[in-house]
Amino acid sequence: MVIDWNHFTPWSSLLGGLILGLSSSAFILLNGRILGISGIIGGLLTSFKGDVGWRISFLLGLFAAPWVGYLLMPESLLQIPRIESGMTAIAIAGLLVGFGTRYGSGCTSGHGVCGLSRLSIRSMVATVTFMLVGFLIVFVFKHLL
Numbered sequence: 001m002v003i004d005w006n007h008f009t010p011w012s013s014l015l016g017g018l019i020l021g022l023s024s025s026a027f028i029l030l031n032g033r034i035l036g037i038s039g040i041i042g043g044l045l046t047s048f049k050g051d052v053g054w055r056i057s058f059l060l061g062l063f064a065a066p067w068v069g070y071l072l073m074p075e076s077l078l079q080i081p082r083i084e085s086g087m088t089a090i091a092i093a094g095l096l097v098g099f100g101t102r103y104g105s106g107c108t109s110g111h112g113v114c115g116l117s118r119l120s121i122r123s124m125v126a127t128v129t130f131m132l133v134g135f136l137i138v139f140v141f142k143h144l145l
Contacts, residue, residue, distance in 0.1 A: 007079065009079065021117075024109070024114050034110055035109060035113070036110020037107050037109050038107040039107075040055050040059065041055075041059070111123040111127050112126075115127070
């Protein structure tokens, strides 16, 4: 195995993980809700009156965060990911992710962060499944195709 030292970011990854863990803990403690993106978006489709504002605010913050980070962070800390796939592959991947989150009753943030911290068996199975399928797909595309 070869480590790509140019893209090895343990400190920013650790900081991001800490922020995500703290924010998801605060969200469930203060609001009694799980910080799962698919559930937040899905709730917009079937929401009750008075339940839409926080969902839209959350999603606006989610989309605004990279732009705020870009404006506030020094350029030397920014690493813009390069996606080496065409728009068709990206669209298909997005549809598959959407189908998977619906079929799996949640996304990686809901199951992997919030569900595991609550010791949910369903989330443990879902997270292991996410990871194994991800490993398998990378192996197939890197070594067999």
